Amino acid sequence: MSVRSAARPSYIPGQRWISDAEVELGLGTILQCDRRSVTLLFPGKGETRVYSTSSAPLTRVAFSEGDTLSHQDGWTMRVEDSKEVDGLLVYLGENPEGAWVEVQETQLDASISFQGPRERLLTGQLDRNNEYLLRALSRQAQTRLAGDPLRGLRGPRVGLIPHQLYIAHEVGQRLAPRVLLADEVGLGKTIEAGMILHQQLITGRARRALILVPGSLCHQWLVELLRRFGLPVTLVDADRVAATEAAFADAPIALASLTWLEQDPTAFAQVLNESWDLLIVDEAHHLNWSPDEASPAYECVRQLAEQVPGLLLLTATPEQSGEAGFFAQLHLLDPARYPELDRFLAEEAGYRSCAEAITRLERKEPLTDQERQLLLERLSQDSQALLSLLEHPQSSDEQRDQARQQLIEQLLDRYGTGRVLFRNRRASVPGFPERQLHASPLECPEVYREVLNQFDQPHKQLMAAALTGHPWPYAGLYPERLYATQQREEGQWWQFDPRVDWLLEKLDTLRDEKVLLICAHADTALELSEALRRRSGLLAAVFHEDMPLIERDRAAAWFADEDDGAPLLICSEIGSEGRNFQFACHLILFDLPAHPDLLEQRIGRLDRIGQTRSVQIYLPYLLDTPQAAWLAWCDRGLDQFTGPRPVGAALWQTFREPLHNLLEGVMDTEDLIPEVQAARQAAEIELEAGRHRLLELASHRPEISAQLIEQLADASFDKELRQYLEVALDVYRIQNEDLDEHTWYLKPGQESDTAVFNDVHFDMEEGSSGTFLRDKALARDDLHFLTWEHPLTRNCLEAATTTVQGNATVALLKNQALPPGTLLMEVFFCLDTPQQHGLNVERHLPPQSLRLLLDASGNDLSGKVGFKGLSKQLLKMKKSLAREVVKQRQEKLRQLLDKADNLAQDHLPSLLESAQQQMRALLDPEIARLKALTEKNPALRPEEITRLEQLRQQLDQALNCATLRMDAVRVIVTTTGQE
Numbered sequence: 007m008s009v010r011s012a013a014r015p016s017y018i019p020g021q022r023w024i025s026d027a028e029v030e031l032g033l034g035t036i037l038q039c040d041r042r043s044v045t046l047l048f049p050g051k052g053e054t055r056v057y058s059t060s061s062a063p064l065t066r067v068a069f070s071e072g073d074t075l076s077h078q079d080g081w082t083m084r085v086e087d088s089k090e091v092d093g094l095l096v097y098l099g100e101n102p103e104g105a106w107v108e109v110q111e112t113q114l115d116a117s118i119s120f121q122g123p124r125e126r127l128l129t130g131q132l133d134r135n136n137e138y139l140l141r142a143l144s145r146q147a148q149t150r151l152a153g154d155p156l157r158g159l160r161g162p163r164v165g166l167i168p169h170q171l172y173i174a175h176e177v178g179q180r181l182a183p184r185v186l187l188a189d190e191v192g193l194g195k196t197i198e199a200g201m202i203l204h205q206q207l208i209t210g211r212a213r214r215a216l217i218l219v220p221g222s223l224c225h226q227w228l229v230e231l232l233r234r235f236g237l238p239v240t241l242v243d244a245d246r247v248a249a250t251e252a253a254f255a256d257a258p259i260a261l262a263s264l265t266w267l268e269q270d271p272t273a274f275a276q277v278l279n280e281s282w283d284l285l286i287v288d289e290a291h292h293l294n295w296s297p298d299e300a301s302p303a304y305e306c307v308r309q310l311a312e313q314v315p316g317l318l319l320l321t322a323t324p325e326q327s328g329e330a331g332f333f334a335q336l337h338l339l340d341p342a343r344y345p346e347l348d349r350f351l352a353e354e355a356g357y358r359s360c361a362e363a364i365t366r367l368e369r370k371e372p373l374t375d376q377e378r379q380l381l382l383e384r385l386s387q388d389s390q391a392l393l394s395l396l397e398h399p400q401s402s403d404e405q406r407d408q409a410r411q412q413l414i415e416q417l418l419d420r421y422g423t424g425r426v427l428f429r430n431r432r433a434s435v436p437g438f439p440e441r442q443l444h445a446s447p448l449e450c451p452e453v454y455r456e457v458l459n460q461f462d463q464p465h466k467q468l469m470a471a472a473l474t475g476h477p478w479p480y481a482g483l484y485p486e487r488l489y490a491t492q493q494r495e496e497g498q499w500w501q502f503d504p505r506v507d508w509l510l511e512k513l514d515t516l517r518d519e520k521v522l523l524i525c526a527h528a529d530t531a532l533e534l535s536e537a538l539r540r541r542s543g544l545l546a547a548v549f550h551e552d553m554p555l556i557e558r559d560r561a562a563a564w565f566a567d568e569d570d571g572a573p574l575l576i577c578s579e580i581g582s583e584g585r586n587f588q589f590a591c592h593l594i595l596f597d598l599p600a601h602p603d604l605l606e607q608r609i610g611r612l613d614r615i616g617q618t619r620s621v622q623i624y625l626p627y628l629l630d631t632p633q634a635a636w637l638a639w640c641d642r643g644l645d646q647f648t649g650p651r652p653v654g655a656a657l658w659q660t661f662r663e664p665l666h667n668l669l670e671g672v673m674d675t676e677d678l679i680p681e682v683q684a685a686r687q688a689a690e691i692e693l694e695a696g697r698h699r700l701l702e703l704a705s706h707r708p709e710i711s712a713q714l715i716e717q718l719a720d721a722s723f724d725k726e727l728r729q730y731l732e733v734a735l736d737v738y739r740i741q742n743e744d745l746d747e748h749t750w751y752l753k754p755g756q757e758s759d760t761a762v763f764n765d766v767h768f769d770m771e772e773g774s775s776g777t778f779l780r781d782k783a784l785a786r787d788d789l790h791f792l793t794w795e796h797p798l799t800r801n802c803l804e805a806a807t808t809t810v811q812g813n814a815t816v817a818l819l820k821n822q823a824l825p826p827g828t829l830l831m832e833v834f835f836c837l838d839t840p841q842q843h844g845l846n847v848e849r850h851l852p853p854q855s856l857r858l859l860l861d862a863s864g865n866d867l868s869g870k871v872g873f874k875g876l877s878k879q880l881l882k883m884k885k886s887l888a889r890e891v892v893k894q895r896q897e898k899l900r901q902l903l904d905k906a907d908n909l910a911q912d913h914l915p916s917l918l919e920s921a922q923q924q925m926r927a928l929l930d931p932e933i934a935r936l937k938a939l940t941e942k943n944p945a946l947r948p949e950e951i952t953r954l955e956q957l958r959q960q961l962d963q964a965l966n967c968a969t970l971r972m973d974a975v976r977v978i979v980t981t982t983g984q985e
């Protein structure tokens with residue numbers, strides 16, 4: 007459809023006009039007019055408007071030969087001719103039945119829209135030059151961003167830590183990733199999961215995500231997701247479910263406590279009823295499973311994992327509940343690959359030989375016959391060619407190095423748990439501080455000895471287990487709990503327990519420091535805080551599992567407060583999981599946990615990324631009690647205080663019996679500890695050589711993360727972003743002030759378009775500031791981190807390309823060389839592909855656009871005159887003058903628009919070809935790689951390949967139906983002087 011505007015306004019009832027100011031009203035009909043005013047009815051919207059005749063913002067609509075009009079009865083007609091009768095236009099043409107008819111302009115369809123650039127230009131619906139510029143820049147940026155391999159990694163407010171980036175990039179790119187993120191404590195699994203989620207959302211691979219975490223970590227997750235990733239996440243809890251019918255349905259990204267869901271079948275049914283793309287489960291070692299029994303938490307996650315395509319499990323201690331627990335997590339991720347525990351255990355035995363082959367390749371040593379055989383068995387044909395290249399006498403050193411590197415990569419990629427499991431260890435991440443243990447032996451009070459001696463019979467020991475939550479003899483580690491239930495004349499345990507006196511002294515010496523105290527039981531935490539209050543007036547924050555979530559978060563926040571915060575936080579064991587307390591460096595272990603991994607979890611609260619000082623660990627213990635024996639096992643046996651001991655959990659199982667004897671006092675520490683030390687060293691060597699070696703190599707490839715960091719630091723992205731935002735802020739009327747070279751203060755004005763602030767945590771009254779510098783954004787939470795992925799930028803990109811704003815403009819070109827009044831027309835076209843649900847067309851078919859620049863004769867100059875260069879020379883033109891130009895040059899413009907349409911069609915095949923090539927360049931190698939992998943590596947899920955092949959087919963189909971759509975037009979008129 008196209009229209010032309012009449013040259014002279016003379017209003018006659020029945021004529022059809024549109025309002026320049028409210029084009030959305032559609033086609034208006036003049037009801038009446040006199041010398042002063044003209045009244046229009048807009049039947050499409052049922053609205054009436056009265057304008058002053060001298061300044062009515064109206065444009066007459068008149069169709070020309072070749073245009074298609076819509077009749078109010080719903081049919082369309084090509085206009086063959088037109089005439090004017092008593093000031094009203096009459097159009098001639100054939101109706102759908104083939105009869106020659108006359109259509110009065112009064113009979114035109116009122117809902118006719120003037121949205122396309124052609125119609126808007128010809129009816130004088132003109133935008134500012136900057137609006138056009140923004141539209142064109144937005145399209146260009148979208149094209150660049152869609153093809154950016156780091157898409158989704160640029161926006162998060164995180165430090166560029168190599169191992170995290172490697173994992174996030176590797177996993178975030180996958181379709182429906184299913185992996186276990188198992189970095190050691192405090193290495194940033196939450197951050198990795200956030201980055202993966204961010205990439206999946208930004209690239210459209212996921213739309214909805216469900217995050218399940220222990221109740222105590224809900225708030226911390228919420229804060230991290232908002233602060234670092236700016237994601238619109240909703241915390242769904244019992245209150246929200248009670249208040250909102252669609253508590254989960256209304257939350258595209260829902261965060262909930264797994265502890266709550268496993269106990270609330272109605273809420274869990276709601277969760278199951280929703281369609282999620284990605285499920286994230288934190289602290290996955292709580293998903294207890296054994297061949298005989300699955301815990302309710304495991305069962306919940308299993309049901310969800312069956313129906314949600316993507317799954318991220320997070321745990322620092324995957325083997326906390328033994329090899330079976332570890333297997334169970336892998337089984338959740340891929341039941342087809344890990345169907346049975348026994349098979350899994352048998353497979354692990356083969357890791358060592360693979361790791362040895364890799365080590366030999368790394369050291370450039372010749373492979374043994376056995377290793378050659380292994381490679382030939384494990385790898386596919388292309389790898390065999392690499393092996394030949396490596397061993398061929400005439401290969402150059404460079405060729406050999408490349409062959410070695412590729413063989414290593416293929417072994418890692420195509421073998422073992424490499425694709426499913428990521429585990430980085432502190433040993434390979436630099437920058438962690440030292441840990442120092444200060445163990446203080448104390449005399450055991452006689453009354454505790456009496457209490458411990460009472461539990462000498464199996465039935466009594468069962469009672470001790472009930473009282474402490476730990477089986478005998480581990481219950482003996484907590485004499486205060488055994489004592490607390492007895493009515494004794496000695497009073498409360500904290501009145502005589504020497505650890506309390508010791509604690510008071512210790513706190514005195516650490517007066518100006520933040521101190522975290524962890525003990526095993528909630529009751530001990532509470533009673534200790536009471537003791538401190540009574541005995542020294544000290545007020546400590548307390549954090550334990552029986553407190554409501556909000557109270558726990560308050561306690562943690564009080565402790566974290568730098569100025570008026572509590573100097574001491576007393577936590578029960580639950581406080582030792584997942585929380586970030588690295589602002590403190592003093593940790594008091596009031597007792598020791600009964601499991602090696604729990605000890606690592608405790609220390610990991612302080613010893614985590616961001617800790618700048620050495621971690622001081624203070625431990626009071628009672629001499630000649632199970633506590634002393636247990637410390638010997640943890641410290642001298644496992645050497646747990648100097649760093650994480652991944653073999654701890656396995657040795658704990660192996661030494662179960664002797665440990666019992668040790669704790670019971672029937673075995674001497676010196677008889678056991680040397681044996682434990684030797685076993686630990688041997689297990690570490692074995693693990694190092696086998697699974698760990700493979701995992702370490704597959705979990706981080708420094709050469710790749712170095713490239714990622716370099717690309718993320720690419721300053722050209724920043725420069726373009728600033729230029730882009732300057733135009734966008736002008737168009738959306740947001741004030742902008744430079745606070746310094748890299749920091750802007752933004753303030754919405756009265757006329758600002760507030761839609762661009764959707765989901766942006768922005769102070770609409772006072773304004774907010776943002777920086778382009780990552781380091782500054784990391785140091786200053788109050789600043790927005792301005793990137794191409796910031797919601798404000800994303801909203802601008804979206805608004806500029808999905809509304810009509812900016813699709814038609816007229817500008818002046820000051821040029822002495824061209825005769826004044828020379829006409830040029832710049833036209834942008836987009837490739838439109840049909841939208842299909844679940845098909846991320848944009849990700850795989852980066853937006854294709856076409857720019858033409860026609861001179862008055864219809865020659866395309868776009869190859870000679872670029873968009874940016876031309877835009878810089880253009881001046882804005884007053885709207886009234888621009889409209890006049892359109893009216894005067896109407897016929898020429900129509901011809902040029904037609905010409906542009908024709909030329910664009912000529913370009914369609916090459917655009918489609920380029921789109922297809924880009925899509926295939928992304929998908930084909932990945933499909934080929936996965937196919938090669940399946941030949942040798944059963945760790946790969948066949949659905950991954952099927953999914954990709956289906957995607958490729960759908961994209962091909964989408965391309966077959968693609969069309970070129972005119973997106974924006976700019977008319978350029980030359981002048982020799984100022985406007």
Ligand SMILES: Nc1ncnc2c1ncn2[C@@H]1O[C@H](COP(=O)(O)OP(=O)(O)OP(=O)(O)O)[C@@H](O)[C@H]1O
Pocket residue numbers: 163164165166167170189190191192193194195196197198321322583584585586610614615616
């Ligand atoms: N790239 C990063 N930039 C800034 N801060 C980070 C980064 N990575 C981690 N941190 C900070 O380090 C701390 C530990 O990170 P995170 O909580 O993700 O570790 P985790 O491995 O999940 O810990 P845990 O094993 O205790 O569950 C957090 O305070 C987090 O904000």
